[in-house]
Amino acid sequence: MAHRSPRADGLRNRARILEAAGQAFAQDGPDVPLDAIASRAGVGPGTVHRHFPTKQSLLTAVVAARLGRLADRGEQLAADPDADFYEFLAELAGEARHNLALAEALGGPASVEADEAGQRLAAALASLLSAAQQSGSVRPDLTVGDLHAIITGALTMERRLPPDRHGIGLQVVMQGLRNW
Amino acid sequence: MAHRSPRADGLRNRARILEAAGQAFAQDGPDVPLDAIASRAGVGPGTVHRHFPTKQSLLTAVVAARLGRLADRGEQLAADPDADFYEFLAELAGEARHNLALAEALGGPASVEADEAGQRLAAALASLLSAAQQSGSVRPDLTVGDLHAIITGALTMERRLPPDRHGIGLQVVMQGLRNW
DNA sequence: AACTATACGGGGCGATCGCCCCGGTTAATA
DNA sequence: TATTAACCGGGGCGATCGCCCCGTATAGTT
Missing domain, CATH: 1.10.357 (Tetracycline Repressor; domain 2)
Known part of the structure; x- marks a missing residue:
């Protein structure tokens, strides 16, 4: 009640995004569109933004x-x-x-x-x-x-x-x- | 009649643009806005485009x-x-x-x-x-x-x-x- | 199983930038 | 000086991208 366990899909998606962003940044440099990272991770653009409020933070x-x-x-x-x-x-x-x-x-x-x-x-x-x-x-x-x-x-x-x-x-x- | 001499202001502006672009690219890299180059050269953005149809050509x-x-x-x-x-x-x-x-x-x-x-x-x-x-x-x-x-x-x-x-x-x- | 907080996805707003068009002006020619 | 072709400047269109909102689905709690 005080706190709730974090959701499994949330953690999974966060990891996917981190992984995809790592590959994308490595290949194409820091100027890759966020949407490219999102689709690479298999999530929506909104999901990326929720985990990492700004591109720089990602x-x-x-x-x-x-x-x-x-x-x-x-x-x-x-x-x-x-x-x-x-x-x-x-x-x-x-x-x-x-x-x-x-x-x-x-x-x-x-x-x-x-x-x-x-x-x-x-x-x-x-x-x-x-x-x-x-x-x-x-x-x-x-x-x-x-x-x-x-x-x-x-x-x-x-x-x-x-x-x-x-x-x-x-x-x-x-x-x-x-x-x- | 057959041909006309190029106009003095045209050549002058072209040289100004080249000079300004050289400084701008050198300082800020290839991503400087064309408008910045134009204002630096003291001409309008349209003038830049006429002399150099595309940014790459400049x-x-x-x-x-x-x-x-x-x-x-x-x-x-x-x-x-x-x-x-x-x-x-x-x-x-x-x-x-x-x-x-x-x-x-x-x-x-x-x-x-x-x-x-x-x-x-x-x-x-x-x-x-x-x-x-x-x-x-x-x-x-x-x-x-x-x-x-x-x-x-x-x-x-x-x-x-x-x-x-x-x-x-x-x-x-x-x-x-x-x-x- | 019912409930609720959390996460998901997609669509949209605003800003930026490259490119281009058009009305007015100016320089070269006769 | 009259004529005309070339040039100037600024405003605008379309595309891209980062950022965000909101209705819906889902996982964890009781």
Whole structure:
């Protein structure tokens, strides 16, 4: 009486929308019509709006989910003294390669202010970076901000490379990051 | 009688529009309203449409002009046996840093099929690249396509870097491009 | 099984933007 | 200076999209 259990279809549809929006944003960028997401999820446009009052809130939710997973992985690696900085970079690139929205989120200022996951990821990245710098495997004059821009650029490269050339952009950037 | 000289105001307005569109696209990207360009040029929206029947044609004209200058410079350097490959890269970055539309054009497939200037630029780049590879200053396994993607990524980096860190992204990429 | 809160779907409003037309004006020619 | 073709400006049409409302159906509670 005080509270009622949430309805099963409500939760199911919310998950469907999140899933569909994830695919749609990844494929077509942030400008996909909401109706396209709705029909992809098999629900009406009104349903989308009820779960996510504004388009931005939907985008934020989607990106936050992806970012959260990445942040988890980053924290995990940051805690491991044997972790390889470059390995994380490669994983990041693999994730973002086929995800337009995620790639943009990683670069834009939206990631920082967007939510808590972005900050966690940034912190993990900073920790990984300074460890790599102390071990001498990354040039010491690089700041975290530099790194963000560089990662964004590397992701741009990878997305523009044909499938049979994947990895070469990242390889070039990594080579440039090492001490010389 | 057979033909009449073009009117002075017509040519003047066309030039104004091209100039205004160049600034507008560079600052705000390809999505600026046509009316914004019109008011910036000090003409009516109808005038813009008469000179450039579609928005795409205006964008193409603007990009082609910029691309043409870059292609000229590229061909000039390609003809000079002492020319430095990395110097051209730096010039390219300097141009594209404050030019959103140009940067996107350099990366997207639009540059190739867009017009003849893009192809000239690509050819000059290819010539510069193979010369640098033969002299041993660039890793030999890189293709021209790779280079395009890499340049696009480097431009992305530079645009995301704060002013006091400009150049570091390019520096990293260049270092990665060298033989190792 | 009856009840009620919650969710669903589709249609519609308002704003934005690209594109185009039309009446008035201006520059080039004779 | 008279003529005429080209150009100018602003207003408007149609399409798109985000956002929201409301009548109906359904899931959870008693």
